[in-house]
Amino acid sequence: MHLPRLSLPRVLAPSLLGLAACAAMGSPADPAPQRHVYPERREAAVEFNWTPLVMPNGDRTALLGGTYMVAVNPDWGFGPSVYAAAQGEHGGLFTVGVTAQRRWRLFSSPWHLAAGLYAGAGGGVGSNDASAGGGLMLRPELSLRRAFGPIYAGVGVAHVNFPSGNVRDTQWTVVIGRSLSFLSFLPTDAGLPGRADDRSGLRFDEFALSAGTENFRDGSRKRSGVPLTGRLDKAGADLRRYVAPGRWWGLEASGAAGGGVDGYMEILGNAGADWGLFSDNLRIGAQLSAGLGGGGGVDTGSGWLLRAGPTLRWITPWGPTLRADASYLTAPDGHYRSEQLRLSLSLPLENAARARAPYSVLSGTVREMAWYLTTPHFHKLHFKDGSTDDVTGLGLTFNRDLDRTWYGTAQAGSAAWGKAGAFSYGLVGVGAKTRRMNGLRLGIEGLAGAAGGGGVDVRGGAIAGGEVWAQWEGLVPKDRLRLKASIGHLQALGDGGRGTPVASLSVGWAFGTLTP
Numbered sequence: 001m002h003l004p005r006l007s008l009p010r011v012l013a014p015s016l017l018g019l020a021a022c023a024a025m026g027s028p029a030d031p032a033p034q035r036h037v038y039p040e041r042r043e044a045a046v047e048f049n050w051t052p053l054v055m056p057n058g059d060r061t062a063l064l065g066g067t068y069m070v071a072v073n074p075d076w077g078f079g080p081s082v083y084a085a086a087q088g089e090h091g092g093l094f095t096v097g098v099t100a101q102r103r104w105r106l107f108s109s110p111w112h113l114a115a116g117l118y119a120g121a122g123g124g125v126g127s128n129d130a131s132a133g134g135g136l137m138l139r140p141e142l143s144l145r146r147a148f149g150p151i152y153a154g155v156g157v158a159h160v161n162f163p164s165g166n167v168r169d170t171q172w173t174v175v176i177g178r179s180l181s182f183l184s185f186l187p188t189d190a191g192l193p194g195r196a197d198d199r200s201g202l203r204f205d206e207f208a209l210s211a212g213t214e215n216f217r218d219g220s221r222k223r224s225g226v227p228l229t230g231r232l233d234k235a236g237a238d239l240r241r242y243v244a245p246g247r248w249w250g251l252e253a254s255g256a257a258g259g260g261v262d263g264y265m266e267i268l269g270n271a272g273a274d275w276g277l278f279s280d281n282l283r284i285g286a287q288l289s290a291g292l293g294g295g296g297g298v299d300t301g302s303g304w305l306l307r308a309g310p311t312l313r314w315i316t317p318w319g320p321t322l323r324a325d326a327s328y329l330t331a332p333d334g335h336y337r338s339e340q341l342r343l344s345l346s347l348p349l350e351n352a353a354r355a356r357a358p359y360s361v362l363s364g365t366v367r368e369m370a371w372y373l374t375t376p377h378f379h380k381l382h383f384k385d386g387s388t389d390d391v392t393g394l395g396l397t398f399n400r401d402l403d404r405t406w407y408g409t410a411q412a413g414s415a416a417w418g419k420a421g422a423f424s425y426g427l428v429g430v431g432a433k434t435r436r437m438n439g440l441r442l443g444i445e446g447l448a449g450a451a452g453g454g455g456v457d458v459r460g461g462a463i464a465g466g467e468v469w470a471q472w473e474g475l476v477p478k479d480r481l482r483l484k485a486s487i488g489h490l491q492a493l494g495d496g497g498r499g500t501p502v503a504s505l506s507v508g509w510a511f512g513t514l515t516p
Contacts, residue, residue, distance in 0.1 A: 036195045037366060039183040039514070043071045044079075047177035049141070051158050052087075056166045057129035061088035061302075063160065064292065065118070065139075067099045068202075070182045077101050080371065080396050081118050082267065083137070084292040084303060091303025091334060092294020094265055094424065095122030095137045096412055097394060098373050110147040114156075114175075116140070121394035121414040123162075123422030123454065124295050133165025135414050135421035135454070136394065143175050150179045165421065185512025188478045190368040191404055194514050197361050201369055201513035204239040205350045207408075208323065209428055210254065211235050212342030221335045222261075222297040232338070233258035235450045235462070237410060237428055238270070240346070242355035246283060247273050253412065255426050255450035255461065256296055258494070262452025262461035265424060266293030266305060274313055281315040287325060294334075295422065295453055301334030309340070319516070321346040347408075349400075351516045364514040370482055372397040372508035374413060378490070379501040381420060382457045391418035391456075395425070397506060400513070407431050409445055415454055423454030425463070425490075441471045451490075459494025467502065473510075482508035 049065045064086040069079035078100045085093035097120020104113045118139040123132035143156025158173040183200040199205070212234045220228040236254025243249065249271045256264040274285025289307040294300040309327030316322065323344040330337045351362045374395045380388040395413015402408060409431055415423040431445025448464040467488025474481055484506040491499035 035193070036363065037185060037189045037192050038194065039185050039196050039200055039512075042182040042184065043077075044180040044182035045069050045077065045177050046180060047175060049158070049173050049175045050086075051139075051160065051173040052171045053160055053167075054169050054171075055090070055130040059088055059090065059130060061085045061090040061093070063093075067118075069099065069101060075102055075104075077103075081120060083118070083120065083122075083139070084267065085124065085294075086292055086304065087302050089301060090124065090294075091292065091300035091331070092265070092296075092298070093122070093124035093132070093303075094267070094292075094295070094414070095120040095135075096396060096414060096424075097121060097137070098396070112145055112147070112152075113143075114145060114154075115142050119394070121416035122424060123414065130167060131165040132162045132167055132421045134391075134417045134419065135162075135423070136164060136416040137162050141173060143173065145175060145177075147179075152177050152179070162421075164417070185366045185514070186478050187368050187473075187480060187510045187512060189366040189512045190401060192366050193363060194366040194512070195361055195363050196514045197359050199241075199350055199354060199358075201349075201511065202239070204241050204250070205248075205348065205352075205354060206240040206242075206250075206321065206346045207349055207410075208238050208240065208321075208344040208346035209236075210238065210252075210323075210342050210344040211257075212254075212340055214329070214338040214340040217337035217339065219335055220337055221299050223299045224297065228261070228298065228336070231259055232256060232261060232264070233460075233462075234340075234342075235448075236426070238344070240270070242352075245355050246275060246285070247355075252289075253426060255424070256452060257450040257462040258460040260460065261296030261298050262450075262458050263422065263424065263454070264294070264296030264298050264452070264461075265426075267291050268293075268305065268307065272311060274311055281317075283313045283315070285311045285313070287311050287327070289327075293331070295424075299335040300331040303334075304332055305336075306330055306332060307340075319348055321348075348516050350514070362514070364516055366512040367401040367403075367515045368510055369398070369400045369513050370508045370510040372399070372482065372484065372506040374411070374504050374506040375416075376413065376502050376504040379503070381418075381423075381500050382498045383420070383455050384457045385455065389419055391415050391420045391423065393423075393425075397508070399431075402430075404435075405432050407433065407445075409447070411447070411449075420454035420456050423451070423456045425449065425451035427463070427465075429466075436473060436477065439473050439475050441473060442469070443471070444468045447490075451492075457498065458492045459497040460492075462493040463490055463497075464493055465490035465499075465502070467504070469504075480510050482506070482510055484508060 145154030238252030240250035268291030272287030429447035433443035469486035
């Protein structure tokens with residue numbers, strides 16, 4: 001599929017689904033069948049870019065960016081993005097946010113022009129000579145691309161700017177992407193039986209929560225030269241997609257939750273395989289990972305990380321999967337090496353049969369999912385120097401219903417305004433919500449995860465909290481726009497840890513996905 005622009009064909013079901021629906025109707029003598037709903041198909045794209053960056057102190061680095069975009073009309077797309085330093089000595093510079101992009105087809109050719117704006121927050125390795133300030137990052141881009149089937153590539157110019165800091169530069173950028181399809185149901189389909197001939201939503205099969213520990217190897221040190229010794233605890237989450245039974249690739253993010261390097265964060269891509277051990281449900285295998293990490297003073301050099309090790313997986317009869325893995329991690333051009341152990345609890349997002357027959361027509365229950373751009377305001381955040389200050393962040397929230405009342409949530413973000421540039425957080429939790437009442441819905445949720453960086457006193461990194469919220473969902477039930485306000489509290493869990501009140505405003509987009 002060529003992708004000269006993001007388009008929005010209103011296809012409620014491909015022909016294969018139509019045939020399946022007709023077959024399911026049966027003869028007039030058959031009992032009345034259960035009605036199924038079908039998804040609409042939108043165009044989407046996964047896009048990566050590489051942008052060199054000259055820091056104010058003369059240091060040279062480069063930002064590697066990744067974006068997942070979904071079409072909202074024939075010309076516009078938007079989606080979550082992450083940028084990270086991947087060259088030089090600035091490993092640990094991360095920002096997370098959203099990108100909006102406009103495309104123009106050029107004379108019905110495979111060429112197209114794209115203008116995009118990224119807004120996110122983060123920070124990382126820096127100094128007074130090269131500061132991210134409060135953490136807000138803006139990146140406008142103008143690029144010319146050419147499609148080669150479903151793949152497209154191009155070059156352009158991009159401006160990286162941390163408005164409250166002194167990091168800003170205009171440079172060339174290289175773009176490569178791949179067109180995809182995004183299958184989703186209407187929010188009003190939630191709770192109904194549905195059918196689809198491909199993965200819906202984010203197109204992953206499993207979501208897992210993980211907790212692990214690692215021991216630093218000799219030679220590991222902080223950027224200050226102080227040796228790293230003892231243990232580092234991590235908490236994180238990952239998404240996995242199976243390309244065949246026992247073969248997968250995926251993405252994961254984790255951060256320090258104990259060990260004196262709060263603010264450390266890593267984002268890795270994974271690929272692995274396993275085989276049945278006495279049964280198909282107990283499986284042993286291996287996994288390779290590569291990605292970027294840093295922060296918390298850990299010397300990861302440019303930020304690149306490599307990890308490898310054995311895995312053990314038990315697929316329970318009840319649906320969830322328990323995983324255990326051991327690994328060796330190294331920063332090839334830094335001073336960080338460790339041996340790791342990790343346990344994970346994985347929950348299915350798609351029918352396991354997708355791995356055996358990716359384009360078969362499968363049935364399930366539709367559940368609502370929503371993406372949000374969130375601006376949390378932390379009231380009187382406590383700093384390691386004993387001071388307090390208000391800080392406002394920018395982040396992403398992903399919610400997915402478990403049933404009509406309960407839902408799971410994952411949140412990640414960083415400071416954008418204030419004096420805590422490089423403070424970041426990652427949280428997961430469970431919430432409950434009321435039925436929709438004249439366009440309004442109320443809810444409550446509990447959260448736990450890791451945070452750190454920016455000089456904020458989080459006593460090791462582990463945090464927990466909760467919030468109550470109210471959400472406006474429009475006058476028409478099928479509206480996808482979500483406007484949400486919440487108040488809550490976050491607490492550092494380490495010995496002597498302090499808490500802070502949090503108030504948030506969010507704007508979101510809702511859709512339905514097919515669950516097992």
